[in-house]
Each structure stands twice: as C-alpha cells, then as structure tokens.
Amino acid sequence: MRRYIDEVEPLVLARSAGSSLFDVDGRRYLDASASWWVAVLGHGHPRLLRALREQSETMGHVALAGITHEPAAMLATELCAVAPRGLDHAFFTDDGSTAVECALKMALQFRYLHDDRRTRFVALEGAFHGDTLGCTSVGGVEVFRRPFADVVVDCVHVPVAPEGDDVGQARAMEVLVELVEKEGASIAAVIVEPLVQGAAGMRMVPPEYLRALAQACTKHDVLWIADEVFTGYGRTGTMWACEQAGVVPDMLCTAKGFSGGLLPMAATLVSDRIFDAFAQGERAFYYGHSFCGNPLGAAVAREVLAVFREERILESIQPKLRRIREAFDGFASLPGVKRTRSLGMIGALDLAESSSYLGKLGWRVYEAALARGAWLRPLGDTVYITPPLTISDAELDELLGIVHDSIRAVVR
Numbered sequence: 214m215r216r217y218i219d220e221v222e223p224l225v226l227a228r229s230a231g232s233s234l235f236d237v238d239g240r241r242y243l244d245a246s247a248s249w250w251v252a253v254l255g256h257g258h259p260r261l262l263r264a265l266r267e268q269s270e271t272m273g274h275v276a277l278a279g280i281t282h283e284p285a286a287m288l289a290t291e292l293c294a295v296a297p298r299g300l301d302h303a304f305f306t307d308d309g310s311t312a313v314e315c316a317l318k319m320a321l322q323f324r325y326l327h328d329d330r331r332t333r334f335v336a337l338e339g340a341f342h343g344d345t346l347g348c349t350s351v352g353g354v355e356v357f358r359r360p361f362a363d364v365v366v367d368c369v370h371v372p373v374a375p376e377g378d379d380v381g382q383a384r385a386m387e388v389l390v391e392l393v394e395k396e397g398a399s400i401a402a403v404i405v406e407p408l409v410q411g412a413a414g415m416r417m418v419p420p421e422y423l424r425a426l427a428q429a430c431t432k433h434d435v436l437w438i439a440d441e442v443f444t445g446y447g448r449t450g451t452m453w454a455c456e457q458a459g460v461v462p463d464m465l466c467t468a469k470g471f472s473g474g475l476l477p478m479a480a481t482l483v484s485d486r487i488f489d490a491f492a493q494g495e496r497a498f499y500y501g502h503s504f505c506g507n508p509l510g511a512a513v514a515r516e517v518l519a520v521f522r523e524e525r526i527l528e529s530i531q532p533k534l535r536r537i538r539e540a541f542d543g544f545a546s547l548p549g550v551k552r553t554r555s556l557g558m559i560g561a562l563d564l565a566e567s568s569s570y571l572g573k574l575g576w577r578v579y580e581a582a583l584a585r586g587a588w589l590r591p592l593g594d595t596v597y598i599t600p601p602l603t604i605s606d607a608e609l610d611e612l613l614g615i616v617h618d619s620i621r622a623v624v625r
C-alpha cells in the first residue's frame with residue numbers, strides 16, 4: 214500500500230466506450246481484459262444503458278421477499294432457457310464471489326437436510342473462486358489463501374497437470390477420480406472452473422478432465438459445481454464452457470459478463486434435485502440478502518441475453534477467435550515467450566517457465582503496452598487478452614499488434 218501511495222501513478226480514467234478506456238488527458242487505451250472479464254459487450258452498450266435508464270425510472274430496488282417482479286422473474290426464465298439443460302432454477306446474488314458462496318452453502322445445507330454430514334470440498338490447485346471466506350477456502354492460489362489458512366473450510370486441492378503433459382493429465386484425472394471414489398462419503402461438493410482456470414494464469418483444463426469429473430461425481434453421488442463466472446457468456450467460444458465437454462453440473466455460478474459489466478449482479482443455477490430438497494415444509498435456504506434480484510441488475514442482465522440473441526454474438530466472435538489463435542500461435546516464436554495458448558476469446562502467453570502471480574515480467578509488458586495504447590494488466594508472468602466480444606476487427610488487430618510490440622520492447 215505504501216508503494217501504491219508513494220510511487221504508483223494510477224490511470225485516472227474519465228470515460229469508457231466500446232473497447233476503449235479514456236483517461237482525464239484524453240488518451241485512449243484498448244481494454245485488453247474487458248475490465249477484468251466483465252465488459253463482454255464492451256463499455257456503454259446503448260441497449261444496456263437504455264434498459265438501465267428505463268428500469269431506474271420504474272422501480273430501483275425492492276426486497277425479493279414475498280414479492281416478485283417482472284425483471285427478476287423473466288430473467289430467471291430466460292436464463293434457465295439458455296443454461297445447460299436441467300438447470301431450471303436460479304438464485305440471484307451480487308457478484309461472482311457471492312454466487313460461489315451461495316453454491317457452497319447450498320451444497321452444505323442440501324446435505325444437512327438429508328441428515329448427511331458431508332462438509333468437505335474438493336477443488337483444483339490454482340483455482341480462483343472469489344474472495345469471501347468460503348471462496349477463499351476452495352481457492353487454490355496459494356498467495357491468496359495463506360493468510361487465512363487457519364480458519365478456512367476444509368477443502369482438498371487436487372493437482373492440475375501442465376499443458377501438453379499428457380501423462381500428467383491422465384495422472385491428475387486418476388487422482389481426482391480416486392479421491393471421489395474413496396472419499397465421496399465425506400465430500401459435500403467438487404468445484405471447478407470448466408476448461409480454463411482464469412486467475413491461475415489462463416491455464417487450460419481439457420474437456421476430458423471435466424467429463425471424468427462429472428462421471429465420477431454422478432457415480433458416487435457427489436455434487437459438483439461449475440464456476441462459469443469467467444468462462445460463461447461466450448468467453449470460451451460457446452455460451453458456457455461446460456457445453457464443450459457435454460456435461461451438466463448440479464450447480465452453475467454465473468457473474469461478470471452476466472450483467473454486461475454494468476452492475477454487480479450474479480446467479481447460481483441449480484437442478485431440480487437441489488431445488489426439491491429445499492422445497493418442502495419450513496426448509497428455506499438460509500441466504501437472504503438485501504439486493505437479491507435487484508431490478509436494475511435484472512433488467513440489464515435480461516438485455517444482455519437479448520443482445521446475445523439478436524446481435525448473434527456467439528456467431529459474430531468466430532472469426533475473431535481464429536484471429537486470436539493465429540496471433541498467439543505466432544507469438545510462441547518471439548524471444549522470451551515460453552508458451553502460448555488460446556481458447557475462444559482468450560489468448561495467453563507465459564514469459565517465465567513456471568509463471569507466478571508475483572512475477573514481475575508481465576508488469577514490464579504492461580508498462581510498454583500502456584505507452585502504446587492498451588491496458589494489458591497481466592497475471593504475474595502471464596500476459597493475456599480477454600477483450601470484449603464486441604471488439605471490432607480493426608481494434609483486435611491493433612491490440613494484437615500492441616501485444617507483439619510490447620513483448621519485443623521488453624524481452625530481447
């Protein structure tokens with residue numbers, strides 16, 4: 214904090230529009246990460262702004278308690294219609310962390326209601342699921358977890374194999390399946406970021422892994438949670454990452470792109486089986502928070518879905534994701550680049566053999582990119598782009614050019 218106060222010159226932003234951020238001096242920066250993965254439709258999308266304006270003039274917020282309203286009710290219906298089949302119920306929360314926290318508590322209360330004292334969780338090494346204490350418990354990024362390690366909920370972290378290491382992948386899959394088989398009776402739920410571990414440095418987890426996980430969980434009656442907070446809403450090239458593995462979780466968390474990055478709003482989707490456990494008698498799910506189903510967030514989230522449908526967002530990104538793949542394949546031969554990877558609207562490269570969150574190389578590229586007109590915040594030694602899905606072809610080319618030039622400027 215001291216260094217931040219004394220030395221760091223923060224960007225002072227005045228405005229954002231489309232894929233660009235503008236500082237108070239009028240300089241423009243391409244938003245390479247879509248503002249930490251939230252602005253999937255870019256900044257200031259006119260349809261989202263209109264939905265927000267109209268809703269704010271009608272009803273800002275009311276407690277969703279013995280009350281319902283069109284924005285929340287219609288959002289639940291429309292969201293479940295595009296969710297993986299079988300996820301027919303939605304619980305609204307405020308952000309990615311509370312969407313995950315809600316899933317964890319729901320898994321615990323689900324077991325409790327069945328007089329079943331399974332209280333452990335299983336997550337992957339390097340996983341990021343948010344910052345509440347529950348999310349910290351399942352988080353597998355060591356630096357984020359260490360200060361709280363004495364008080365967190367019990368969670369077993371299973372290994373993730375490095376990319377391209379097929380033997381390691383097979384072994385990691387075995388470890389997980391064995392754990393579910395042998396310890397299933399003590400596991401409340403397994404949680405996973407499907408296909409990509411975002412905060413870990415855009416580490417790819419193959420679809421076969423997800424399929425093995427789903428199969429083992431179903432076989433041994435262990436619940437599993439897909440945290441699609443980052444991967445959902447087209448980021449991996451399809452609406453949900455789970456689709457690419459052909460699996461359906463017991464619970465799915467969505468946030469970030471869910472409300473177009475305009476307002477904090479999120480949802481936890483669940484199957485009939487989970488819902489039914491809470492549906493009888495006095496069995497409320499004990500999670501009633503002030504802003505549940507917020508009409509402003511709900512109106513915007515509905516409009517995001519409408520834009521996805523009507524502007525054919527998922528079709529429109531296909532040429533762009535090919536462009537990202539080609540460019541990052543090409544970056545592999547740049548001096549200093551150890552490894553590259555891409556999936557959907559994600560391109561990433563490592564500047565160190567074992568990329569760490571506290572690594573400094575990415576930050577030098579960050580400075581170089583800032584001078585060239587892009588906000589390219591790294592994850593330690595990993596440099597990545599996750600631009601708005603609506604980025605134009607010309608802007609995407611410009612961004613890829615800046616990534617290239619910034620790496621050349623820093624690593625020789």
Ligand SMILES: *Cc1c(COP(=O)(O)O)cnc(C)c1O
Nearest residue numbers: 308309310341342343411442443
């Ligand atoms: C960002 C993120 C979260 C937490 O979301 P917040 O909105 O920051 O609370 C949870 N899970 C994943 C996979 C994320 O990327």
